[in-house]
Each structure stands twice: as C-alpha cells, then as structure tokens.
Amino acid sequence: MKKILIVEDDNAINELLFDLLNEEYEVIQAYAGSEAKRITEKETFNLVLLDLMLPGISGEGFIREFRRKSSVPIIVITAKAEINVLANVLSLGANDYIAKPFNTIEVKARVSAQLRDHIENSGEGTLYRFGPIEMDDAARVVTVNHLAVSLTQKEYDLLKCFLEHPKKVYTKANLFESVWHEPYFGDDNTISVHISRLRSKLSSHSGEEMIETVWGVGFKLKNPD
Helix, strand or coil, X not given: CCEEEEECCCHHXXXXXXXXXXXXXXXXXXXXXXXXXXXXXXXXXXXXXXXXXXXXXXXXXXHHHHCCCCCCCEEEEECCCCHHHHHHHHHHCCCEEEECCCCHHHHHHHHHHHHHHHHHHHCCXXXXXXXCEEEECCCCEEEECCEXXXXXXXXXXXXXXXXXXXXXXXXXXXXXXXXXCCCCCCCHHHHHHHHHHHHHHHHHHHCCCCEEEECCCEEEXXXXX
C-alpha cells in the first residue's frame, strides 16, 4: 500500500484529506512543518500533500530541506494562488499544486497521477524489506526499525545487492564487480572496510549484526530471529 504524508495545520482540512485518501492509501498526518520534518527523518513515503502556511517550518522551508534527500512527489495545497508563489514552490521542487478551496475529485486524481508518474519515470520504484531493514529505492532512503540510516553511495549499493537476493552468499569478487563495476584483483581491504562500516551503521539501529560472514566464501544477510 502506498504511503502518503499530509502536512496541514487546519484540523478540518487535514481530517478531510485523511478521510478522502485513507481507504486507498496508508495516510500519516502532521500539523506543522517541524513535525513533518521529524516524521520524514524516520519514515519513508510515496507522496507528500503539503500546505504552505505552517507553524515551525514553512511549506517552502520543508520542500527545500526534503529535496536534499528525496525525490518523492510533493503536491502543494494552498490558498496562496499568486503566480509568483506557485512558481517559487515549483522551482524549489514541488511537483504540482492544488488551490484552496479544492475539489475532492481533483485531489484524488492528482494524487493518483503523481504516484503513477513517479514510479514510471523513476525506473527505481522498488521497495525492499528484510527484517528491520527497509530500502525505498525510488527515494534512495534506508531505514532500520523505522530510523533513517545515512549511507555513502558504495554502502548503499552494497546493501542493495544484499536486499535484491537476501539468501545469496556474495563473494568479495561478486560485490566488488557489482558495486565498483571493475574487475576484481583480490583487493580485500576495499570490500572489508566498506562491509565493516555498513555493518556498524545497520547494527547501531538494530542492536544486532545484520550482515554475517560465511567463512571461506563471503557475506550474506543474517536471517532475522
């Protein structure tokens, strides 16, 4: 089920949007920009519905910060219908806008269109889950026990290899050639250092080792208890 975040400080409008979308999607509600920021640091979403005039952090401020880490679609719902305001939020990274007062049929249609287009255009619409690990490959966000994990590009690519085939035992050559896209000539240190860092980051959130060493062969994801 697709997951949507509603960010709207008007209780009546927030509840209206929740009731409108809750049967078809998993919907999380936030009532301030600062609250939305905290939520998106811990959870991943497929779409954000965003008001602009928010307490804590403005809608514009939220877009600016959110776009540093995610390409998930943002639909702005606003009473600010001035052309310069709308042009500004689109330039910041919003995908669409709906003017208040809105038509509920239009809201549902635009939400559906953005979710469909994002999956089609991203080419990376897969969501991987294994035990407490979740990877949203469209947004390039990794969480463990719903807490965001900051990974380097190589660490991310290594983890993606494991998640694509969670039962497979990868040799160092497999991993090096898949992630570095170069022939493997026995550079054990490169793989060992990156695996060690990835292990440490995952275990700091899970409380246990998530990648196990298969002695004499390589590495694999450890089956959750």
